[in-house]
Amino acid sequence: MPLATPMLLSAKELSLGYGNQAVAEDVTFELASGEILAVVGHNGSGKSTLIKTLLEALPPLEGTLNWHNGRPKPIAYLGQMTEFDSSFPIRVRDIAAMGTWPDLGLLGRVDSACRARISDALERSGTANIADMPLHKLSVGQLQRALFARTMVQDAQLILLDEPFTAVDQTTETALLALIDKWAAEGRAIILVLHDLSTVLRHCNSVLLLGGGCALFGPPKETLTLDNLIAHRYVTQSQGAWIEEMYGKSEKHNV
Numbered sequence: 442m443p444l445a446t447p448m449l450l451s452a453k454e455l456s457l458g459y460g461n462q463a464v465a466e467d468v469t470f471e472l473a474s475g476e477i478l479a480v481v482g483h484n485g486s487g488k489s490t491l492i493k494t495l496l497e498a499l500p501p502l503e504g505t506l507n508w509h510n511g512r513p514k515p516i517a518y519l520g521q522m523t524e525f526d527s528s529f530p531i532r533v534r535d536i537a538a539m540g541t542w543p544d545l546g547l548l549g550r551v552d553s554a555c556r557a558r559i560s561d562a563l564e565r566s567g568t569a570n571i572a573d574m575p576l577h578k579l580s581v582g583q584l585q586r587a588l589f590a591r592t593m594v595q596d597a598q599l600i601l602l603d604e605p606f607t608a609v610d611q612t613t614e615t616a617l618l619a620l621i622d623k624w625a626a627e628g629r630a631i632i633l634v635l636h637d638l639s640t641v642l643r644h645c646n647s648v649l650l651l652g653g654g655c656a657l658f659g660p661p662k663e664t665l666t667l668d669n670l671i672a673h674r675y676v677t678q679s680q681g682a683w684i685e686e687m688y689g690k691s692e693k694h695n696v
Contacts, residue, residue, distance in 0.1 A: 447474045448474075449599060450506070450509065450599070451472075453505045454466075454504040456502040457490045457494055457502065458502050459490070461502070464654070466655060472632065472647075474630050476631075476647065477646050478630075478632045479633050480648075482652045486673075489634070492634065518601045519592050521604050533563070537590040540594025540596075541594055562591070566586045566620065571583060581608045582613035586617070597629070598628075598629055600631045602633045618640065641665065652673030
């Protein structure tokens, strides 16, 4: 029999929010090494709040967050594009090199092993040919590839990606999804905030559906039913009726 996949993280009845104001309650899920967990929900449902809680930027209001075998270090994080200043005067290779900072400390130097990691990340992310290009000349897709290169250099066992495909073209999204699939194949765990449900169904092992102040966790095909999406306010009642009219009642069971 194959060995069980090591469990990395489990959450039980978490309440997420700011101060005493919860945005999502009863958030329960688990994540094993080599798995991709999608986080789906309407705007304001608590997706980014969950990411900040995992990064310890926010404490959970209630519930338990259990890191099996200790909290991994580092945790790689790639935030939304709006969090990044593309006018900062650095090059693509400098962005990738930022991934070595946790290993180097304040006065550390990039050694040959780090330089090899940076070169490999530039090649795998498709940015080696623009490595000396400054940020302000990059397209949105090129910048996101550069940020993925930085994530690769971090060599983390847990990777958090908050809406990484916003404003990128389909070709870039396909290439970045291939990188994510490869990370999972290497045994890394990925939490991926997404809006595209078809991507969840094709690439993710499980999904955490947030909305209406509550959460639902499970396999994508069993969780992303039309009834569940309506209950968690991902689609409205009228949108649900339109889906049924256009595609038939089978869509009610799986979107």
